[in-house]
Every structure is written in structure tokens, then in C-alpha cells.
Amino acid sequence: MEFLNYFGNVFTVYHMSLLIGGTLAGLILGALPGLSPTMAVALMIPFTFHMEPAAGLILLGAMYTATVAGGAISAILVNVPGAPANIATALDGHKLAGQGRAAEALFYCFTSSFVGGIIGIIILIFFTPPLAKLALKFGPTELFWIAILGITIIGTIGSKSVVMGLLSGIIGIALSTIGANPMLGEDRFVYNEHLESGIHIVAALIGLFAIPQVLNLIEKSRDAKDAAIHDLGESNVLKAVLYNLTRIKALSIGSIIGVIVGVIPGAGGQIAGLVAYDQAKKLSKNPDKFGKGEPDGVIAAESANNAMVGPSLVPLLTLSIPGSPTAAVLLGGLLIHGLFPGPTLFTEHAEVTWTFINSLLVAQVFMLIIGLILSRHSGWIMKVPAHFMAATIFILAVFGTYSIQSSYSDVLIMATLGVFMYFGSKLGFSPAPVVLGIILGPIAEDNFLQGKLIGEASDGVFNYFTSGVLNITMITLVVLSIGYSAYSEAKMNKLKQKILADKERNNSNTQKDNNTQGAV
Amino acid sequence: MYQRTKTCQLTKMCQRIKVYQRTKKYQRKSKFTKLGIMLGTSLLTIAATTNSYAEGYPERPIGVMVAYNPGGATDFQARIATLASAKMKDDKPISIGQPIYVTNKPGAGGRKGWNWFADKAPKDGYMMAAYNVPHFIAQSIVYDTKYNINNLEPVGNWGADPAVLIVGKDSPFNTVADLVAFAKENPGKITVSGAGKFVGHHIAHLQLAKAAGIDIKYVPGKGGVGAMKLVKGGQVKAGFNNLSDAARASEDIKILAVADLERHSFLPDVPTLKESGIDVDNSSVNFRGLMVPKGTPQDVIDYLAKSVPVMFEDSKTIGKMKQTNSPVKIMSRDEVVAMWAERQTALSALLEGLK
Numbered sequence: 008m009e010f011l012n013y014f015g016n017v018f019t020v021y022h023m024s025l026l027i028g029g030t031l032a033g034l035i036l037g038a039l040p041g042l043s044p045t046m047a048v049a050l051m052i053p054f055t056f057h058m059e060p061a062a063g064l065i066l067l068g069a070m071y072t073a074t075v076a077g078g079a080i081s082a083i084l085v086n087v088p089g090a091p092a093n094i095a096t097a098l099d100g101h102k103l104a105g106q107g108r109a110a111e112a113l114f115y116c117f118t119s120s121f122v123g124g125i126i127g128i129i130i131l132i133f134f135t136p137p138l139a140k141l142a143l144k145f146g147p148t149e150l151f152w153i154a155i156l157g158i159t160i161i162g163t164i165g166s167k168s169v170v171m172g173l174l175s176g177i178i179g180i181a182l183s184t185i186g187a188n189p190m191l192g193e194d195r196f197v198y199n200e201h202l203e204s205g206i207h208i209v210a211a212l213i214g215l216f217a218i219p220q221v222l223n224l225i226e227k228s229r230d231a232k233d234a235a236i237h238d239l240g241e242s243n244v245l246k247a248v249l250y251n252l253t254r255i256k257a258l259s260i261g262s263i264i265g266v267i268v269g270v271i272p273g274a275g276g277q278i279a280g281l282v283a284y285d286q287a288k289k290l291s292k293n294p295d296k297f298g299k300g301e302p303d304g305v306i307a308a309e310s311a312n313n314a315m316v317g318p319s320l321v322p323l324l325t326l327s328i329p330g331s332p333t334a335a336v337l338l339g340g341l342l343i344h345g346l347f348p349g350p351t352l353f354t355e356h357a358e359v360t361w362t363f364i365n366s367l368l369v370a371q372v373f374m375l376i377i378g379l380i381l382s383r384h385s386g387w388i389m390k391v392p393a394h395f396m397a398a399t400i401f402i403l404a405v406f407g408t409y410s411i412q413s414s415y416s417d418v419l420i421m422a423t424l425g426v427f428m429y430f431g432s433k434l435g436f437s438p439a440p441v442v443l444g445i446i447l448g449p450i451a452e453d454n455f456l457q458g459k460l461i462g463e464a465s466d467g468v469f470n471y472f473t474s475g476v477l478n479i480t481m482i483t484l485v486v487l488s489i490g491y492s493a494y495s496e497a498k499m500n501k502l503k504q505k506i507l508a509d510k511e512r513n514n515s516n517t518q519k520d521n522n523t524q525g526a527v
Numbered sequence: 528m529y530q531r532t533k534t535c536q537l538t539k540m541c542q543r544i545k546v547y548q549r550t551k552k553y554q555r556k557s558k559f560t561k562l563g564i565m566l567g568t569s570l571l572t573i574a575a576t577t578n579s580y581a582e583g584y585p586e587r588p589i590g591v592m593v594a595y596n597p598g599g600a601t602d603f604q605a606r607i608a609t610l611a612s613a614k615m616k617d618d619k620p621i622s623i624g625q626p627i628y629v630t631n632k633p634g635a636g637g638r639k640g641w642n643w644f645a646d647k648a649p650k651d652g653y654m655m656a657a658y659n660v661p662h663f664i665a666q667s668i669v670y671d672t673k674y675n676i677n678n679l680e681p682v683g684n685w686g687a688d689p690a691v692l693i694v695g696k697d698s699p700f701n702t703v704a705d706l707v708a709f710a711k712e713n714p715g716k717i718t719v720s721g722a723g724k725f726v727g728h729h730i731a732h733l734q735l736a737k738a739a740g741i742d743i744k745y746v747p748g749k750g751g752v753g754a755m756k757l758v759k760g761g762q763v764k765a766g767f768n769n770l771s772d773a774a775r776a777s778e779d780i781k782i783l784a785v786a787d788l789e790r791h792s793f794l795p796d797v798p799t800l801k802e803s804g805i806d807v808d809n810s811s812v813n814f815r816g817l818m819v820p821k822g823t824p825q826d827v828i829d830y831l832a833k834s835v836p837v838m839f840e841d842s843k844t845i846g847k848m849k850q851t852n853s854p855v856k857i858m859s860r861d862e863v864v865a866m867w868a869e870r871q872t873a874l875s876a877l878l879e880g881l882k
Contacts, residue, residue, distance in 0.1 A: 049597035053606060053629075146762035187635035190747045192670075192724035194635075203642070204634025272756060327776060328756045335752065339598030343607075345850035347775045412596075412633050457746055461762060464718045464744045 010132050013361035017369050022065050026366060029069030030373040034381060036070075037077020040213045040400075041407015043090035044074040045333045052340045060344035060356075064363040067340050069370040071333055075312050076120040076374055080381070083112045083305075084388050085400060087217045091208060091277035091446060092312040094439050095284035097216070098164070099297060099304030106300050110382055114247035115302050116309045117378035119258060122251075123310030124371040126262040127269065127317030132364060135321050138270050142322040142330065145271050147457035148472045152481030153271065154451035157278050159488040160285040161440045161447075169496060172440045175431075179444020182206050182424075183452075190456045201416035208277075210408045210417040211424055211445050215438035217404040218425020221397045228393035244379055254306050260287045261307040265314025270321055272328045277446055281439075283311030289491060317367065324348050324360070584652055584827050585625040591817065592648065592656040594640025596633045600688075600751070600769065604815060604853050605629055605657045608685040611841035622838035623831070627655075636723055637662055638672060645674035650820050652827035655682065660814040664870050665725040668878050676871050677821070680828055681863035683835035684816030686848070687856035689787035689809070690721075690731040690767045691797070693758055693780045698765070703784050703803035706765060710741035717743040720754040720766035725878075728754065728767035731786040731811035733877055738805045755780075769813065770794065771852045786811045793854065810873045814856070816863060832860035 016022065029051075036042045042050075047070050055063030078089025083100035096116060103112035130138070145153075158176065166172030185196045186205020197203055252258075261283040268279040287307035288297040297304050319330030320337070327348035329335035338348070344359075346352060352360045391399070408421040428438055462471030472478065591609055595601045609627040614620070632640035641663055644656045658681065667675040692703065700706045710717045719735075721728025724747050732745045743765075748754030751769050758766040759779050773782050774793045784800045785791055787809045800807050817835055819828060838844070839857045848855045858866070 052598060052603075056606070056610075143756070143760040146757070146760050187638065190724075192636060192747075194670075200642075204639040326756075326759060326779065327772070328752060328759070336596075336598035338752070339603050342851050343603055343847075345852075347852065349775065349778055413630050414632060414634070414639070453749065457748070457757075460744055460746045461718050464716055 009357070010361045010365060013358055014365050016061065016358065016362040017065070017366045022062060022362075022366065025062055025066045026069050026370055026373055027377070029066045030073040030370055030377050033070040033073025034077035034080070034374070034378060037074035037089045038080040039403055039407055040081060040087050040089055040217050041209060041403070041410055042074070043078070043209050043333075044071055044092070045090075045336055046209070046411065047071075047074045048333055048340070049336045052336070052343065055340060056343060060346060061359045061362045063340065063344060064346075064359065065366040065370075067337060068363055068367045069373070071337065072124055072313065072316055072367060072370045073374050073377075075316060076117060076124075076309070076378060079116040079120070079305075079309055080113065080385065083116065084109060084385065085396070086220050087400060087404075088212060091212055091442065092280050092315075093308075094212070094277075094442055095164075095280035095308035096305055096312075098284065098308075098439060099299070099301050102298070102300035103302070103305065108300070109385075111247050112302070112305055113382035113385065114244055114379060115251050115305045117375055117382060118248045118251040119261065119306040119310040120313040120378070121371050121375040122258050123262045123265055123312070123314035124316060124374065125368065126310075127266060127314040128364065128367050128371065129317070130266050131317035131320055131367075135325060138318065138321045139325040142270050142272055142328065143326065144477055147454040147461065148475070149477045149481055150271070151451055151454040151458055151472065152478060152485060154447045154454065156481060156485050156488060157282065157443065157447045158451065159485055159492065160282065161443050163285060163288070163492060164281060164439050164443060166437050166440055167435050169492070171435055172437070175436050175438075175440035176444040179441040179446075180448035180451075181444075182211070182441070183445045183448030188452075190453050201419050203416070204412075204414070206420055206424075206445060207411055207414075207417055208442070208445055209411050210421045212442050213404045213408050214421035214424035215428045215441055217400050218422065219429040219432050219438070221401045221404070221425075222429045224393045224397035224400070228397065244383065248379075250302070251306060254303055256290070257287050257303040257306040258310050260290065261310030262314040265311035266318045268311070269315035269318030269330050272322045272330050277332075278443070279315040280308040280312040281443060283307045289495075294495075313371075320364075324352055325350075584830060585623060587653065588626045588628055589623065589652070590654045591627055591629050592640055592644055592654060593629055593631050594633060594637035594644075594656070594659075595631070597629075597631050600771070600853070601657055601659060601815060602629065602631060603851070604686055604848070607844055607847045607851065607853070608815075608817075608839055610844050610847065611838050614838075614841065620834075622834040622841070624834070636666070636726070638666055638670065641666075642673045645672075645678050645820055648820050650822040652819060652823050652831065655817045655819050655831070658814075658816055658818050659726075660812075660867065661730050661810060661870055661874055662726050662813075664867065665730060665874050665878060668871075668875055669725055676867045679818045680821055680823060680860075681816060681818045681867065682828065682831040682860050683839060684814055684856060684858035684863050684866075685839045686815040686853055688727075688813040688815070688854050689770045689785050689791060690727050690811045690813070691770045691773045691785050691794070692731070692735070692765060692783045692800070693755075693768055693773050694765045694783060695758055695761050696779055696781060697761070698781060700765070700783065701781065703798075703800065703805060706783065707739045707741055707805075710739070710743055714742040715744060717741075717765060718746050718763040719743050720746045720748045720757040720763040721768070722751040722754050723747045723749075727811040727813040730874070730877065731767045731807075734786070734807040734811060735800065735805060737877070738800075738807050767811075771854055775852055791854065793852070808873065810870060810877070814858075814863075814866065816858070828860075835860075 033047060036047045048067055051067055051070050055066060075092055078093035079096045082088040082093040082097035083104050086097050086101040088094045088097050100112045161176030162169040162172040185202050187194050264283040264286060265279045284304055284307050287303055288294045291303060319334040322328040322330050323334045323338060329338055346356055405418055408418045411417055458472055459468050462468035465471060591605055593602045593605050606629050612623045612627040613625055632643055648654045664676060666672055694700050719732050721732055729745060736743050746763050748757050751772055754766055755768050755772060757763045770791055770793060782794060782797050784803050785797050786800050790799060836857055836859055845855060
């Protein structure tokens with residue numbers, strides 16, 4: 008209960024204004040495509056140079072939480088996830104918006120972000136030592152299996168059919184191999200200097216989601232005077248929040264998966280939302296509703312990506328090993344103030360550390376309140392005429408892509424992928440599995456290569472990848488995931504066959520009748 | 528000097544056009560031609576002013592390109608090292624006299640940013656870059672890069688972070704000799720992690736293997752942090768990592784040796800590799816500093832070579848560097864030029880068979 012001693016430090020006027028400012032800025036930055044949480048925190052770090060350590064960290068922490076939630080705003084309203092973590096939110100969130108339930112979807116998003124966020128921070132406060140030990144156990148082989156587990160869900164995420172999803176996933180994995188391989192240092196598929204550093208995940212995300220959306224909006228604006236894309240919809244905040252809180256199953260699936268993925272260093276918080284979405288769908292009573300505007304989809308995805316924030320700091324604060332790309336940037340923010348991760352953080356620098364962690368708890372509250380207020384007033388976005396909207400999204404897409412690493416190549420890659428995706432979407436491809444492939448491809452490949460090198464030096468590659476409790480657990484999960492997909496696919500087929508058989512029987516019956524009649 | 532004469536010529540041309548504009552011949556021309564001449568003049572004027580840097584340099588903020596991600600060690604050290612660039616004393620600049628901003632162009636282990644820098648960066652002194660030695664020199668030897676020590680001009684060095692040989696806390700190895708003895712009995716069984724291929728850690732690994740005559744396997748991690756994780760988690764038997772990061776993590780690891788010529792003040796009790804019987808030089812030490820592309824006017828280079836080391840010496844900068852555990856080593860342009868040349872020879876020999 009040591010953390011309670013430092014709670015007072017959060018409630019100074021200066022710290023509170025930093026929290027509010029950071030949250031508001033984070034929500035807005037997060038909503039802009041390209042300004043992912045990683046980017047936003049990295050941009051903020053130079054500003055904290057001249058601040059007191061606690062103040063600087065409070066600002067960074069508030070930004071981190073708020074940007075993760077803010078990415079959902081654009082995911083729901085315009086189907087462009089602000090960051091990879093919000094891909095799963097777009098799947099059902101934007102469908103809800105299409106049904107005139109945008110405000111409701113936003114309320115779900117912030118309420119579940121709040122619940123997930125609080126759970127994540129509580130885990131951080133109480134379970135840091137045991138979780139830190141667990142985090143270290145995840146070596147190359149375990150991470151490889153996690154990536155494979157992620158790949159098994161590609162087929163079922165946001166696609167019309169499993170085959171289409173798998174094909175998109177493979178395209179994504181293939182795209183991820185472009186550029187200099189980080190392990191071997193060798194260039195691959197670099198036919199053009201713009202491809203030198205490969206396809207950046209955020210550039211791909213923006214291209215695949217935003218550009219088709221821009222082109223769709225232009226299409227729409229031609230044929231109708233219907234200025235508004237759709238209504239924000241009337242919705243009662245209190246009703247939505249209360250409904251959300253009763254969806255205990257989706258909330259707990261999301262939070263638990265978020266916590267687990269957050270602790271695992273290198274798994275990337277980006278997949279927390281997708282894995283949670285997939286599980287919520289598999290465990291739901293009516294999985295058919297997912298992808299068509301199911302509130303549970305939004306709730307699971309958003310509680311997961313915010314539940315990931317706290318635990319991703321566990322390995323960072325104790326072992327100097329970040330649990331997510333954003334936490335990696337936060338490491339720089341800590342070092343600049345002479346705060347070196349490790350046991351001394353909780354002894355010598357206890358005041359700063361606990362003030363920071365406590366401020367994360369308070370930041371969740373601000374995120375909820377400011378988020379709900381913003382949601383109520385984001386209606387005007389829906390009323391913007393389609394052609395203005397298209398232009399705005401396009402500008403933001405170009406700006407956001409360039410800002411990732413000040414690279415013009417990224418902009419070209421983004422635009423190219425976007426145009427391909429536009430035509431691809433006409434054929435029934437969807438962007439989510441492609442992005443998932445781009446995220447998971449390198450995790451699987453790099454860790455496989457590392458594991459192979461280590462395995463060769465010990466008792467064989469196969470043994471190394473299949474021994475140990477964690478490896479076996481992961482392999483079991485992979486088998487279960489594939490098995491479940493096959494089972495539900497088979498069930499679907501049976502159902503289809505039954506329907507077909509029924510039809511045929513009817514047909515043949517009538518034929519028989521005809522035949523008998525003919526014989527007579 | 529060349530730039531100055533070019534500027535003079537341009538200015539003279541502008542003046543001549545202005546004189547011509549006052550003549551009657553000009554007045555008779557059509558509006559369209561007049562517009563053309565005016566546009567031409569203004570373009571020339573702009574050219575004349577932008578080329579006149581040599582005289583008033585620096586008159587606007589200067590950029591520093593970092594070829595790694597924001598928040599990484601090179602990035603935050605570059606930001607700290609350039610903090611004092613605009614500091615004034617009695618209305619006179621102490622060092623450069625203009626603010627410095629950092630811009631990141633990460634990718635392909637730094638190659639993306641440095642390729643851009645050598646190829647496309649403005650050569651007017653308004654864009655510097657942070658270098659990492661031996662990284663960029665080793666890359667220019669092994670890969671087909673647009674940069675090498677001949678088309679880059681250093682202006683000053685701020686830091687030197689040696690590689691250290693580390694093992695997990697529970698490792699049976701307590702000295703370099705233990706590790707070498709085990710490796711001799713079990714060739715190919717020792718895995719050594721490092722931040723990537725052809726960075727200081729990899730160089731240190733190659734040197735250790737060569738000098739001790741042992742067969743050890745290099746496992747490139749995802750940056751220094753990823754490599755450290757493999758050691759702490761016990762997935763590899765040993766690793767090379769940054770001295771500054773290892774010194775901080777002394778609770779979870781054992782540091783066996785420093786890959787430098789002398790012991791380091793952060794770790795006075797840790798012997799050098801040489802003391803441990805491994806005959807290697809300091810080729811793997813990670814030097815960080817600032818450079819400009821070749822083709823930058825000589826007087827700009829001279830100005831920066833004089834002011835940049837002064838900027839690094841600022842007491843607040845040194846204080847911040849200490850606070851963040853970043854080992855400082857300030858070197859002048861001449862010293863860096865010599866160090867680069869030395870590395871080029873040593874690394875060419877070491878990487879001979881690896882191309």
C-alpha cells in the first residue's frame with residue numbers, strides 16, 4: 008500500500024493541469040492517423056527535458072493513455088484507426104456508426120478504455136515483481152509461437168471469408184519482408200531506394216485504411232447531395248455507460264488479454280485489441296453479429312488496448328525491458344531524468360515513481376470524462392460534407408505518414424498501398440488482416456531466426472522450439488485456435504449442406520413425382 | 528572562397544538587371560516580358576541571398592539528423608549534447624549561436640538516414656548529422672552505401688560508449704578465462720547477443736572470437752535493449768552490450784570485461800579484455816558525434832569545428848550526460864578525422880572475409 012503515501016503529489020495544481028492538458032492533447036493527437044501513441048510520446052519527450060522528473064513523466068503517462076483511447080475516435084467515425092492498436096475497434100465501431108449509433112460506440116469505447124486502463128494500472132501496482140519474472144521467460148521461441156497464434160486468427164478477422172482473410176494475411180506477411188532485415192542486415196526486395204527501410208507499419212495502416220476511405224468518400228460525394236455521411240445518433244450517456252458495465256464477459260476478456268499481452272515484451276501492444284476481439288467473438292453466444300456492429304467487439308478491443316498500458320510498464324520499470332513500442336520510447340523519457348529502471352526506482356526514486364503510477368490512475372478518470380464530453384460533441388465530424396472530409400483525411404494521411412520518420416518514401420508507399428487496397432476492397436479484401444500480417448510477420452521471422460541460432464548452439468532447433476512449459480502452452484493454444492476455426496467452419500459447412508440437401512430433396516421429390524406421373 | 532565569388536557574381540547580375548530596367552528599351556517591352564524579367568530577377572536575388580551563407584553563418588537554426596528512433600540512446604544524447612548551441616554570454620554566442628533541432632530518419636540500422644545525409648542533405652552547414660562509429664564505417668565497408676569516411680566531415684565528438692562482455696546473474700562464468708576455456712572445449716556452444724549486425728557489439732564479438740581463437744555464435748538482438756533481454760532471460764550464454772546500459776543493470780547481470788584500452792570510471796573494478804588476456808584494440812567502442820557532408824564550405828566546417836566542442840563542454844550538458852549515465856568523450860575535428868581513418872583500416876582488415 009506504499010503507493011497511497013504518494014497520492015497527494017498528483018493533486019497539485021501544476022500536476023493536475025499537466026494531466027488535463029496531456030489527456031486532451033493525447034485524445035486529439037491519437038485521433039489523427041499517423042500520430043500513434045509511440046509517435047505522440049516521442050514528440051513530447053523533448054518538452055520534458057526542462058521539467059521536474061515527476062511532472063515530465065505525468066505528462067508522458069497522460070499522453071500514453073489518452074492517445075491509445077483517442078485512436079478509437081477516428082476508427083469509429085471515419086473507419087481510419089488512429090494507431091495499430093485500434094484496428095479491431097474499427098471493425099464493429101464503424102459499423103455501429105453506420106447504423107447511426109456513433110455516439111453510443113464512442114461512449115462504449117471510452118467506458119471500456121477506462122475499465123481496462125484501471126485494471127491494467129492496478130496490476131502494475133500490485134503484481135509487478137512476479138510479472139517481471141514472467142516477462143523474462145518469454146524468449147525468442149515463446150514470442151515466435153505468439154506470432155503464430157496471432158497468424159491463426161488472421162483468417163477470421165474482419166473478412167468475408169476465411170480464405171480471403173488468409174490470402175490478405177499472406178500478402179501482409181510478404182510485404183513485411185521488404186527492406187533490410189534487422190537480424191541479418193541484408194536487403195530484401197529493395198528494387199527501389201524508397202523500399203530501403205521496408206514498409207513501416209503505421210504507413211501501411213494509414214494507406215490501407217485511410218486512402219480507400221478517401222476514394223469511397225469521393226465516390227459518394229459525386230452521386231448525392233447527402234452531405235452527412237450518417238448521423239451521430241442520439242444516445243444517452245448514462246444508459247450507454249451502464250450497459251457497457253454490464254457486459255462483464257467482453258470487458259473481462261479484453262482486460263485479461265490486454266494485461267497478458269502487455270507484460271510480454273516484444274509482442275507489441277498493437278495485437279492486444281485484435282486478439283481480444285477474436286476471443287470475444289469465439290466465446291460469444293452469437294459470433295455472427297461480430298463485424299456487423301456488435302458493441303461487445305468495441306468493448307473487448309478497447310478494454311484490451313488500454314489494459315495493455317499499465318502492464319507494458321512492468322518489465323520497463325523493473326528490468327529496463329519495454330513491453331510495447333511506446334514503453335520503449337518512455338524508457339528514453341525516464342533515462343533523461345536520471346531515473347534508471349530497476350529496484351532503485353522503487354526505493355531511491357520512490358516518490359517520483361509512485362507519483363507517476365498514481366497519476367496514471369487519475370489520468371484514466373480524466374480520459375473518461377474528457378472522452379465522453381468529446382464524444383457528445385464530435386457530431387459535427389459526421390456532418391462535414393463528404394468532399395471536405397475526403398480532403399481532410401487525405402491531408403492528414405500524408406502529413407501523418409511523413410511525420411513517422413520524416414520520410415518521403417513512406418508517403419509514396421502509403422499512397423501505393425492505399426490505391427491497391429481501394430481496388431482490393433472492391434474484390435472483397437479487407438485491410439485488417441493485411442495490417443495484422445505486416446505486424447506479425449517480422450515478430451515471427453526475427454524470433455524464429457534468433458531461436459534457430461540459439462537452438463543450433465544448444466540441443467537442436469526442433470527441441471529448442473518445443474520444450475519448456477511456456478512453449479508447450481503456446482503450441483497448445485495454436486492448435487486449439489486452428490481446431491476451433493476448423494470446427495466452426497465445418498459446422499457452417501454442415502449447416503449449408505443441410506440447407507442444400509433439403510432443397511435437393513424437395514427438388515428430387517418433385518422430380519420423382521413427375522417421373523411417376525410420366526410412367527403412368 | 529569559391530562560394531563567396533559566386534555570390535558576388537550573382538549580386539552583380541542582379542544590379543545589372545536593375546539598371547537595365549530603368550532604360551527606355553525596357554519600358555517598350557510587353558507586360559508579359561516585364562513579368563518574366565521581374566520573376567527572373569527575384570529568383571536571382573533569392574539565389575544570391577541563399578548562397579551568401581559563408582559571410583553571416585549561422586543565421587538560422589541548424590538541424591541535426593539522427594539515423595535512429597526518437598528516444599533511443601543516440602537520439603537523446605544528441606538532444607542533450609546540442610542543448611547549449613544557442614547559449615549567449617554578454618550578447619555574444621559561446622558556441623554556435625543558433626538553436627539546434629533534431630530530426631529523426633531511422634531505418635535499416637541507420638543506413639537510411641546516413642544515405643540520405645550523404646546524398647541529399649543540404650551542404651550549407653544548416654544540416655548536421657549524428658554519427659555512430661564503428662557502425663557507419665563498418666556498414667560502408669560491408670554494404671553498398673552512399674556514405675563512407677571520404678564524403679563526410681566530422682566536426683566534433685561528444686561521447687564514447689565501450690562495449691562490455693556480460694553474462695547472466697546465474698551464469699557459471701565469472702571471468703573471461705572461464706568463458707574462453709568453456710568455448711575451447713565446446714566449440715559453437717556459446718551464444719553471444721548484441722544490438723545487431725556490424726555495430727560495435729558485433730565488432731567486439733568478432734574481435735574476441737579471432738583473438739582468443741574460439742568458435743562462438745553471434746545472435747543479433749533487436750537493438751541493445753533486445754540483446755540485453757536475451758542475456759537477462761538466460762536465452763543466450765553471454766552478450767556484448769553498451770557499458771552505460773550494463774552499468775545500470777548490474778543487479779541482474781555480471782560484467783566480465785570492457786572492450787576498451789583502459790578501465791572505465793563507471794566500472795573501476797571491471798578489467799579490460801586486454802587485461803584478461805585477449806589482445807584486442809578499441810575498435811568496438813561506440814563513438815558519437817556530429818558531422819556535415821563533404822562539399823560544405825571550408826569556412827563553415829572551420830566555424831563548426833571550433834564551436835561544436837565548446838557546445839559539448841557546457842556545464843549543464845555535461846551534468847545531464849552524467850545524470851543519464853552517458854559516458855562523455857569530447858574530441859576535436861582533427862582527433863575524429865584521425866580516429867575515423869584508424870577505424871577504417873582496422874575494420875577493413877577485420878571484416879575482410881565477411882563481405
